[in-house]
Amino acid sequence: MQDDVKKLIFSVFALFILVIVVWVGFVFFSGCGLSLNCEKGARIPERTPIPTLIPAALPVMQLSAEQPKVTCQIASVDLIGAWVSAGYSETEAFEFTDITGQSCTASFKNDVQPLLLEGNIWFTGAPACTTCHNATLNQETAGMDLSTYEGMLAGSRRTSADVMGNDIFGGGTWEASLLYKMLYLEKKMPQGRPEDSPAEGPIIFAGSAQAAE
Numbered sequence: 001m002q003d004d005v006k007k008l009i010f011s012v013f014a015l016f017i018l019v020i021v022v023w024v025g026f027v028f029f030s031g032c033g034l035s036l037n038c039e040k041g042a043r044i045p046e047r048t049p050i051p052t053l054i055p056a057a058l059p060v061m062q063l064s065a066e067q068p069k070v071t072c073q074i075a076s077v078d079l080i081g082a083w084v085s086a087g088y089s090e091t092e093a094f095e096f097t098d099i100t101g102q103s104c105t106a107s108f109k110n111d112v113q114p115l116l117l118e119g120n121i122w123f124t125g126a127p128a129c130t131t132c133h134n135a136t137l138n139q140e141t142a143g144m145d146l147s148t149y150e151g152m153l154a155g156s157r158r159t160s161a162d163v164m165g166n167d168i169f170g171g172g173t174w175e176a177s178l179l180y181k182m183l184y185l186e187k188k189m190p191q192g193r194p195e196d197s198p199a200e201g202p203i204i205f206a207g208s209a210q211a212a213e
């Protein structure tokens with residue numbers, strides 16, 4: 001009876017030792033493998049958590065066969081003149097030769113109208129033409145609405161919205177037009193234009209070059 005108890009205690013003790021040895025062995029083996037120098041115990045080199053080699057997952061850029069469009073440059077008065085001489089259409093593109101001699105096309109909406117609607121173009125601090133010439137048809141500002149194409153066609157010195165005024169396009173002859181007179185000959189517009197500003201107005205980017213044949 002006493003022997004049985006001793007045996008039990010001994011085997012429990014032996015099992016305990018065995019489990020400890022196996023456990024320590026397992027930990028050592030998983031950390032150091034079969035070598036004794038235990039390289040896995042070395043410090044892990046510090047690496048940036050951001051992957052530096054980004055996989056090239058974007059689609060390859062396709063170059064189109066079409067030539068990229070080149071923007072042209074021209075003096076603002078010359079651009080308006082080219083448009084008027086070409087018949088001042090609201091929608092049809094018109095042609096002009098830019099300051100570098102390129103053949104270019106432009107349109108009223110994209111190229112001419114911004115010269116009337118936007119400030120700061122003709123000189124630094126310049127008001128937009130439409131600051132004065134708008135649908136209110138003031139007598140003091142020549143009764144002219146430059147804010148829309150229809151307003152421009154209706155002309156100047158109008159007393160109300162339903163009367164036609166003076167043609168500002170010179171019937172299509174640029175040099176005979178009121179616009180030419182005010183913008184170029186008298187250099188009056190936009191009102192407040194400095195003495196030393198160029199008569200032909202600032203050089204602007206407009207239209208695009210026609211593809212060379």
Ligand code: HEC
Pocket residue numbers: 115116122127128129130131132133140141142144156157166168178179182183189190191
């Ligand atoms: C600060 C106000 C003001 C601005 C901005 C202005 N104008 Fe005028 N505009 C006038 C006044 C005032 C007159 C009348 C002056 C006169 O008869 O000498 C006039 C007259 C004109 C006339 C002649 C009309 C006529 O029947 O005699 C034209 C054309 C004209 N402006 C075009 C323009 C254009 C184009 C712009 C923009 C580039 C412009 N104006 C900007 C005030 C302005």
